[in-house]
Structure formats: structure tokens, C-alpha cells
Amino acid sequence: MSRYTASGLSFLLDGEEVPMAPGDTVLQAAHRVGRYIPHLCWHPGLPAHGSCRLCMVNFNGRPVSACTALAAPGAVVECQTPALQAERRTLLQMLFVEGNHFCPSCERSGNCLLQATAYQHEMAGPHFEEFYPGRPVDASHPDMLLDHNRCILCGLCVRASELLDGKSVFAIAGHGTRCHLVVDSPSGQLGDSALSVHDQAAGICPVGALMPKRVGFRDPIGQRRYDLHRVDEPHSQEAAPPADEETP
Ligand code: SF4
Numbered sequence: 134m135s136r137y138t139a140s141g142l143s144f145l146l147d148g149e150e151v152p153m154a155p156g157d158t159v160l161q162a163a164h165r166v167g168r169y170i171p172h173l174c175w176h177p178g179l180p181a182h183g184s185c186r187l188c189m190v191n192f193n194g195r196p197v198s199a200c201t202a203l204a205a206p207g208a209v210v211e212c213q214t215p216a217l218q219a220e221r222r223t224l225l226q227m228l229f230v231e232g233n234h235f236c237p238s239c240e241r242s243g244n245c246l247l248q249a250t251a252y253q254h255e256m257a258g259p260h261f262e263e264f265y266p267g268r269p270v271d272a273s274h275p276d277m278l279l280d281h282n283r284c285i286l287c288g289l290c291v292r293a294s295e296l297l298d299g300k301s302v303f304a305i306a307g308h309g310t311r312c313h314l315v316v317d318s319p320s321g322q323l324g325d326s327a328l329s330v331h332d333q334a335a336g337i338c339p340v341g342a343l344m345p346k347r348v349g350f351r352d353p354i355g356q357r358r359y360d361l362h363r364v365d366e367p368h369s370q371e372a373a374p375p376a377d378e379e380t381p
């Protein structure tokens with residue numbers, strides 16, 4: 134018996150019981166039993182960031198982010214309500230217009246968590262006026278590409294580089310619309326940094342912002358991650374990695 138079921142503790146998520154251990158966040162406990170809570174900036178192997186707000190749930194009637202809120206025995210948590218789904222759709226639309234996300238021409242299409250989450254929330258269009266920000270593409274690294282146009286500032290590469298690779302190659306700087314990802318290197322360019330294509334940070338980007346070179350479009354349509362798995366399918370994001378996440 135796992136320590137989660139042995140604890141005898143649980144909370145209700147959309148009316149169904151979810152076992153939990155003391156110290157679990159709502160998202161951790163839900164994810165462990167294959168219950169989907171939308172998320173973009175959360176990863177099971179890293180501390181929560183709490184920045185994308187896609188994981189907002191009602192916790193005993195109060196809105197909280199499921200990736201940072203501690204689960205509590207007996208709590209009543211709502212996730213899939215029409216109001217929360219509509220709020221998430223609005224957040225997704227804002228993310229799409231804030232960057233330059235042109236899915237049909239993006240080599241991450243079909244393997245992108247942002248795109249799959251937008252489909253799952255029936256986002257039919259961007260709704261808001263596009264910003265079309267002018268952002269650079271950093272192709273200076275021999276094995277990796279950093280396209281700032283597609284970065285959603287989830288901070289996953291920042292945390293992975295620091296906590297899993299021990300390198301701190303990335304950081305997030307600036308505020309508001311000037312917020313951006315920065316690279317720790319003498320020139321500020323990726324090619325001048327300590328990043329290796331074998332780093333955990335190199336394979337963690339949920340969108341097409343930080344990607345290995347020479348593997349784009351390798352998965353034919355029909356065989357991409359979210360062609361084969363629904364984003365709300367249990368553990369679909371940890372399914373066999375798409376080819377573009379393998380090392381070249
Ligand atoms: S490059 Fe990717 S992983 Fe890093 S902050 Fe941007 S979207 Fe997140």
C-alpha cells in the first residue's frame with residue numbers, strides 16, 4: 134500500500150475522492166492519480182512557479198492555484214467548472230497574442246503543451262488584438278535554438294538549469310510586457326553559455342521556444358504527441374518523448 138492510500142487522507146476533486154499525503158499540493162495529489170488539472174508552468178520534477186495561473190481551482194469556494202495550494206483532508210476542490218474553463222480560455226488567448234505563436238509553421242506543432250491546452254479549452258481564435266512583438270531568435274548555439282517569440286515565460290528551463298543541471302543558464306528579467314528570458318553568458322547569447330543539448334533544461338520547454346536543432350518536423354502529422362494523446366489523458370505529458378526531444 135502506498136503512503137498516500139496508507140495515510141487515509143483525501144479531498145474531493147470535482148466530486149471524486151483524491152488520496153493525498155501531508156505536504157502535497159492539490160496538483161501533485163491530482164497528478165499522482167492521473168487527474169488532469171490544466172497547467173503550463175508546472176512540472177512534476179520541479180518546485181512550483183505559480184505564474185501561468187492555468188491551474189486555478191476553487192478550493193473550498195476560494196480561487197487558488199492548484200500547483201501552489203496545499204491539499205487539505207476533506208477539502209472540496211472544483212476544477213472543471215464552466216466559469217473556470219472560460220477563465221482559462223481567456224488566459225490562453227492572452228498568452229497567444231502576447232507572443233508570436235504561429236502554430237502551422239512551428240516545428241513544435243502537435244508536440245506543444247500550449248497548443249494542446251488551447252485545443253482542449255476549445256479556443257477557436259485569439260480574441261484579443263495581437264501584439265506582434267519584435268523579438269530575437271538566438272541561433273548561436275550549435276545544437277539548440279532559442280526563439281523568444283514563442284517563450285511563454287513559464288520558467289521551467291530556469292528551474293531545470295539551476296536545480297537539475299546545476300548551471301543556472303537562464304533567468305527571467307524585466308516586468309510586464311518587458312519581461313523576458315535572459316541567458317547567462319558573456320555575450321548573452323546561447324552559444325556562449327554552458328547549456329548542453331543533454332541538459333535537463335534543454336528538453337523541458339513546453340512550447341517551441343527552446344528546442345534542439347536538426348530535428349524539427351521529424352514527427353509526421355498523426356504521430357506527434359498530442360495526435361496520439363489527449364492533453365487531459367493521465368500523464369500524457371510524460372508519454373514517450375516526441376522525436377524532437379531526443380538528443381540529435
Ligand atoms: S524558453 Fe521555454 S521553458 Fe524557458 S521560460 Fe520560455 S517557454 Fe518556458
Ligand code: FES
Pocket residue numbers: 171172173174175182183184185186187188189198199200201
Ligand atoms: S501550473 Fe499553476 S500557475 Fe502555472
